[in-house]
Amino acid sequence: MPRRDRWILVAGIGLVVFMSTLDATALAIALPAIERDFGVTTSVTEWAVLGYLVPLVALSLPAGRWLDRVGLRGAHVFTTAGFGVSSMAAGLAPNIGWLIGARAVQGVFAAILFALSPVIATQAVRPEVRGRAIGLVTTLGPLGAVSGPAVGGLVVERLGWQWIFYLGVPVCLVVIVIGLTALPSGRPLTSPGRGLLAEAAVLGAALTAVMLALSLGPARHPAWFALALAAVPPLIVWRRMESSRVTGALIRTPGVPGPLAVVLLASFGAAAIDFLVPFYLQFVLEWTPSAAGLTLLAFPAGMVPAGVIAGLLADRWSPIGTACLGLLALTAGLVLLIPLDPGWTAAGVRWRLALTGVGVALANAPAVGLIMSRAAAPLLGSAGATQSLARQLGFSLAPALVTAVWAAHAYSPAGLSTATAAVAATGPLALLALLLRPRTPPDGSPHRPADAHDTRRDPE
16 A cells, blocks of 8 residues: 555544444343334344454454454455445345344454554554544444434434434445555455354354343342353364464564554443443433433543544654543442432533543553554454454443343442443553553554555555
8 A cells, every 4th residue: 555644534434434333232121122123032032233243253253363364455455345245145134044144244344444444544544643533433333332322312212223224325335446446456365264163153153052042140140150151162173273373473472462552442331331321311310211311421421632633643742641531530420329319410421421431542542553553564454353353242241241230239330330430440450451461562562564665565
């Protein structure tokens, strides 16, 4: 790729990531309408969500290794087109089985998109402005996730749940045009191969066992632990696979584990608050769902400007310093939310949520930038996939784990505060992981191999 900055590429991939995360979370608020339209039970309807999450997480690492082998333009166009077609198929679903199948296909392409987005952001601009590019993309993704319920409520009420999927189709078409015109041809697409498909199957089996265990919960069913243990054999099999060595080599790269922990824990904190606060607003303050949804928008309202500032600070000051500043703000926001006071006003809730959103954005963008900068150039796809997996695990595990804490306190208002206090520990833990970095440059400067222009991947 040429050395001049191509911000249209960054904006395009950020936009499609925003839409893919938005429809994933917006669907949750549409489940009652889907259940009513198709005449099925809740236990069946929830697989419209789980059917998306399983391939999304299971394919993250194999998708990254596939991206290491192919050209960016082919992967970008193929993946965006696949996501757009599966979105249309989901909206046109005549029954729940069709919808679940379309959502599973969406999850496959979303896994590749989330791994691809930081790679394009890394290669589309010069190293001097890389922080701003990654900051834009990493802000739009979580922004879609946390604003999904509020947007989804409006869409379902006024247009119907099908439009949650239809709205993403024109976005995909625009992004495909951007990719065709702004990316060089690069290497041709190749099939992933049996090895990557086997790895996806093994990781999918482990993930399914964990998700089923957490859906039961230690406070609700004693069989949860047995299901959790069922994830161990597939993980042992994966650990012995040749492909796992790539992930191991990446994680052992000096300076990468700390930022990965930041991505995981910051995502966990964001998802936990996004899950707990609506219960507080509706159960404790007795607000209407619409009023609660509007208040929750304070969280993404804090994230958006902070994401832009994070990239600027990472480029011109220090990525590690910016991430530390963000983790301090995240910790402060979470600690200030712990009381969940019945006497709080809307303004009191909003500024706390906004501060927490600022912290997530300031920490997340520099952390992703550090991961991508310190990974060797041939492993950029794997690096993008690994950080995506960390983020998805944070978002996936948070609701189940905080529900377990809340359930242990009989779902009381005091239990909400206890669960929030447990979430507040993510900030200090992430800060500790970031500062205990081995053999990294003292100023957090990018690792040399990732700064080099990767002509092997996408020759001019």
